[in-house]
Amino acid sequence: MTGPRWPERTGRRPGADVAAIRSQTAAAIAAGRWHISPPPQSILLGGVRCLHFAAPDPQGTVLHFHGGGYRIGCAEMMTLFAIALVARCGVDVICPDYRLAPDHPFPAALNDGWSCWTALRESSALPILLSGDSAGGGLAATIAAHGLPLALVPAGVILLSPWIDLSVTSGCYDRNAATDPVFSRASAKASAEDYLQGYPADAPLACPLSVDLHGFAPSFISVGTGEVLADDALRLHAALLAVATPSTLSAIDGMEHVAVMRDRTGTGAQETFAAIARFIDDRLSPLAIR
Template identity: 35%
Template structure:
């Protein structure tokens, strides 16, 4: 572990995790996340970001020296309650810089104002909108982190069933099982640097709105329970000590050929900290190689 990772671990345990444990108001949580991103995460030089729409869904187009390599459709994390294309602009821009692809980040609707299945409906509409704009499925890569990583996987299952599978999928610490049955929710409860596991039942209730906990098995919300006929290449990163570790590992049961890579004692969605963590930069190097490889046939066509 790098010295930077050790410093971040200490800060997370003393500051970030206690703050998330106390935070009950989604609006306040959103504002806090936006402030953190604005003050702590740097956008790489040469980045261009422009608002846009796809399928009626607003979003943000991000590029950094694009070379017509395709489009990464990135779904931000935030437990379906917070986060936005702006909080994830630095990460999206870094992916664009490393791959030559453009990134489109849909601004999907958030709970509790817009409970399930609003986020999924927006995700599918945005993808269909990109196809209507002339992008082929082979030129698109789905990606996301945490809840956004689960959302992208749920969309991937739907697209495989529709015969519109993209070139690939990348997930950072995806939340894939809102039935909350993963063993690491318990075994890593004291080790996770960021997420307070005891809050997940409360968060799930806000996501579901008037639905019942049994509805959490819906594959549009829990892709661990989805089918993936003829899936494209899949790459998933997770940390050994995070509570969502098993949400990533158990996807092997649905995607036997997926590349699932475990890092060590790192915070949830550590690639966002690429400005600070060498481990984050290593993960993004690996991710960029994967994205360039799955988009290579399209780039050469």
């Protein structure tokens, strides 16, 4: 693929709050916050900078997109999750540093994700699973959904507290406001506005729920029942089942937003990681690959 798949738009400078978080993240990287030895390889995949966490004899590849409301986050923050998958599942893990809003509004992140996905498909004979947490989960689901007409269907899709509906109208934002200390209606609305910048939240390129999901890959969806994104996960799970797509939903009481990525000692985190590993094992089994 040469150039963006979907036409891009001019962005704007981030607000002081987003700029401050990005600065803190850059300082943490420079200070070695997520350093491991040996370090992952920094690669270009489809023109996008990625971190490649390599297994000695990989059975497949997990292409994982980080969260952060499309405004913050980086590949380095996925290090502990990535090396745990490498060790447990014997897979390569690739984490892209896709472009962030509001500097690069929709569809820049989608173009970057698509470029990584198609470049990996072209360069590797290994089975590939698409994966993502929070906004990265929405990105992974959208890429998987738009691969259907082109027969670019991954071996599986892993969605951790996925942010699917950017309209921010779910009742969960009110019902679960007191039980979700990580994400909120206010932060979701600000993130969606910075990312979409006028693009319709319910358009197929922005919302996988607006796409015909027939043929979507078998999926694993994880969420805490007290999250403000609980309805997003439940709606996507129901939509996949409605078109006879195998979908496993893990909804855990008391588990915080993407706990498996942030704190493996937290409620539900170990259980979620074990379920992810089992899903990867199943999707990479000779019978599933055939």
